[in-house]
Amino acid sequence: MSRVSTATVENLTGVDAPDRFWNRERRLGAGVTVIGLIAAVIFGPLAESKTARFTLSTDATGAALSINGQFGTILFGVIALVLGAVMLTGRAKRWQTLLLCLGIAAFVLSFLCWQVAGKFMPLVDTLSGSVEYALPLILGALAGVLGERSGVVNVAIEGQFLMGAFGAALVGTLATSVWAGLISAMIGGLIIAAMLAVLAIKFLVDQVVVGTVLNLFALGVTGFLYERLMQPNALKYNQPPQMPRWEIPGLADIPVIGPVLFHTQVLTWIALILVVVIHFALKNTRWGLRTRAVGEHPTAADTVGVRVRGLRYVNVMVGGLIAGAGGAYFTLVSTGAFNKNMTAGAGFIALAALIFGRWTPFGALGAALFFGFAQKLAYFLSVAGSPVPNQFLNMLPYIATIVAVAGLVGRVRAPAADGQPYVKS
Amino acid sequence: MRGITKRFGDLVANDHIDITVEPGEVHALLGENGAGKSTLMNQLYGLLQPDEGEIVVNGEAKVFRSPRDAIAAGIGMVHQHFMLVPVFTVAENIALGAEDVRGGPLGILDRRRNRRDVLETSKKYGLPVDPDALVEDLPVGAQQRVEIVKALTRDVDLLILDEPTAVLTPQETDELLAVMRSLAEGGKSIVFITHKLREVKAVADRITVIRRGRTVGTASPDTSEDELAALMVGRSVSLEVSKTQAEPGRDVLSISGLVVDDDRGVRAVDGVDLTVRAGEVLGIAGVQGNGQTELVEAIMGLRALRTGSMALDGESLAGMSTKKILRSGVGYVPEDRSLDGVVKEFSVAENLVLDMYDRPPFGNALRLNTKAINEAAAERVTQFDIRASSATATVGTLSGGNQQKVVVAREMSRPLRLLIASQPTRGVDVGSIEFIHSQIIHERDNGTAVLVVSSELDEVVGLADRIAVMYRGRILAIVSPDMPREEIGLLMAGITGAEAEPEEEEAE
């Protein structure tokens, strides 16, 4: 709760007060410079002077972008260094976000050149893998966007994933239908969301606390039923059909992007469409305006006749449906059977994506793709026998989020009333 | 409204109140803080539901379960704390809840029509607002216009204004009163909640006075101020603070060239020079939000300063921690009592040592001395007339006045060189106001330098020996309390005699 200050906006007198030298731009610039330096000076000498091939297919064949590994490592490191230096001058304030993104991208490229030197990396495989890993994260983060923009913190995404995954496996197997599985996954997510909504909105329990407890509850219930039902009789209960890959003729033939985006599971399309729809609706519809008002200043919304609690219920529940669908990914797309605690923290990465993406659908999409890429890269490198331990790459989403919320990369601002139960005075 | 009764636990906030508002009249609801005015109106607006009694609109008994019902019945309200979403534009705020949409069930916002509606209403009633400005960037006066336009776009017959003048300069207040008059002449009814007698007399057609949740009388605007005050408080009160001539001594606090930013990084204090002398009260007058808060916070080490210097008896305060400043003999009564002044969940005794808990005799760096804390508390409770069931009662259970007395008792129970009191009597009953004022003067007479900040001009004039008028982060002038109110009022609006700066007109 910050006091609204209405002090003057314009500066009437000429009293001079120097700006702080280490403003945000310079701090970011320093960061980018440092990673550029690391890339050029540490990665560079470590990299082999062999060709790094980035093939435009799923294997070693076909056309490829090639570069000498050591040269590429140093080149991109230097690029990052230069970008950081530009930011350090403090003259490129308008472009700082772009420069920051470019700087990080250059660092990633430098790292890739080092790792791939003397080997190849199939770009299509990497990209479609990234999208696949990102899929549940996108859906989970969207669930979070819906809840949190209306003021309900959703820490229970993990629990919704688990219930969704379990529901999809159980009903999908019994009904031998992917779609029945998907629908029951959504219902699974809805159950947890409904518990969250009732406890948080009606009974005013701290939302973070209740979300955490619900995660443990979902973990327990699915684990218990798994051990009682599925483990003894996997054929009957735990062999769900797999979601088919569909192809859009024509579009699927576009190089690289085609196979990644247009020859894939329906769930990917659903996720991407939802990103666009929610973005548009939040911005341009009555529901969106009211949702944002309820998340920012519920009392104001109430005094003009908006049903604060009702809207929060709706948003949390719809979020539950979406997160449940995200849970279906684990059993219907990824592994093919339910397993105890199979989501292994994906719900929290989705939460991280939500925050990293600053509570916006497209931001969440971007963050989810970035985290998905990190996971795919970790997998690729461990298979390729890289000296970099995959555990450290898997830490990337978590550390990136810590850096983000600590305000080192742009100010992250949650909806003002996020997490506050609404009680009439 | 007939026989309205509302209870909060044991407290009866409204006790069988009857009130009738005729079409086209300005009906003033007068009462001191905590008398139950806002509670009553929140029931009329559907935010609260009465325990007993009924609301009759145009001869029809109605039950308002939520503001939705009240709006439908043609009732609008401008709240004391503005109900605007800071990150929305003016147009979005006005649209919220009554959006113009197209696309049927999709409910796509029709921003153009919405914007046009805002401009139309704004023009019709002569209330200029910029539909595309972000509310958080607007000054308070403009936010209030937005609130009024918001209510008017909903075609209200009855408009409730809850303490609308608290945040306005005297000139802005006059403009608002004129708007109220013209609305009433246009056939709308207005309920005007206030505790300021002058305004009531200027605008009201009829006055209902409420005291401790009961209607104690109705009056016409030609009743004298003294009579109204007596009705409001229940006894005759002297609004004057009795005090002798000050005998100022050495300079205790000297500030020069101080620049401070607010939370958003916007400059709030803009080159302030100020001296407070021992044995005098320096009052800072000004409409809220002109940098007073930031100035005081900077002195207390609660806010970083951009440039400038502050010294207490020659020792620089810049960069000192709040703890050290308090320890060097500065007493501080913060403006927002419930947020900064007391910890409501703590007992009276704990609150009385809130800034001394780790000093003997109350404790040391490691542990507390509960016995000493409780003994001191018992003493203060009698000395400062704090009405609490016991010293172990949590402060949240006390009335506003008694909470404030806890703060004052804490700050004045140690030797002081400088006392800073921000809005020392905001939201406090008249009895406590008198007590707190006399304590402040008593402290002055002991030779302490006192800095009082208040947005109530009456309070500043009553207490201060010199008045500094603050406007947009600057001290415009330092004047004597004998200066005519109107001139001080002009200064508060930023008008410094003949050389009024034109740019300030258009900024509003």
Added chain:
Amino acid sequence: MTTDVEAPPPAKESPEKKEDGFLTLFLKNLWSANTVTVTILSIFLALVVGAVLIVISDSEVLSKFSYFTSRPSDALQSSWDLISGAYADLFKGAIFDPASFQAWFNGTGTWQAAFGPVSETLTYAAPLVFTGLAVAIAFRGGLFNIGGQGQAVMGCVFAGVAGFAFHLPPGLHLIVALLFGLIGGALWGFLPGFLKARTGAHEVITSIMLNYTATLFLGWLILQKGVQDPERSDAISKTIAHSAELPAMPDPLRVHLGIVIAVGATAGVAWLINRSSFGFELRAVGVNPPAAKTAGMSVAKTYTMLMVVAGGLAGLGGATQVLGTADKLTAQVAGNIGFDGLLVALLGRNKPWGTLFAAILYGALRAGGNLMQVDVGISLELVTVLQALIVIFIAAPALVKAIFQLRAARSARLGASMAKGW
């Protein structure tokens, strides 16, 4: 913003005005929604839901429900057998088994067997006391320390490494290893505390992220040379030296010194919160940071110190786990003690002694759950469900009151008083 909900208005006075006898008064008080009653009813409700889960997940019993209308007794009888068997095992495994006492008195069994269940309960409870306190004390200071898991993992890592890498005399080695555990946890607590203090980063987010970082770090560490057991190829570390182990009761009893240290820690935390200057600061900062700041306290310093203390406690929990029962570092060495500690603190209503009792209750559930799994084959996961459900009911006393139509009374409302945004 704190939101304390006013208790709903008291129920209408009963029309007849009879003098209440002592017993009726006592019963009335008991039935009013006070803390103890809500707790007991919550446990009861959780057991009921658990029973439903047991029945619906048993295909044999379910098949009997298919002809429920014709012969309801079959279904009910078999359900009852299943549930009562399961819950009887829960009790026997946690507190005492009459049969083993009988055997002891008859001379056919040993006293160790008779006290086995209690020993197990206390063994499971010991680390939970620490992780519970780590959450509880942070709560009192207004921070939600969801990072107990990561702090416990780091405690395991530090204590474990100190346990097998150093060679010190017995006693000293144990103290050093425990201290290392404390430091490991404190370090992991310091990060979110410091970030919160310096940048305002929400401790929940940073500590969730640090949980997974710690787990991944542990997973990497136990595969490294010098840490991994040289005779094994899987992810397991060397064994901790005997000199660093917590002394335990004679075999087969497993209960060790950890529970004694835990009781000591509880007393220490209770003193810290209620009697110390730091406790005054943390309580003030916990309920009203601006007022604390205005009164000259350093909110930033308090947050950082608080998280260091909380992290240290959780680290000790991890150390107890490694030095008391686990002996080696594995990827799962910390189990779920951090998250369980969260439930424990919530059940204990963030009071130190309450947390101790809650930890013992959860230890008992865990110990009993083991017997239940072995004996009637009901998965240990049921215990997780029960634990979570108990806290859900506790967290919403209004829900329990609504179910049992309790009289309204002042009841501890947990969490809601610190509800806040990111």
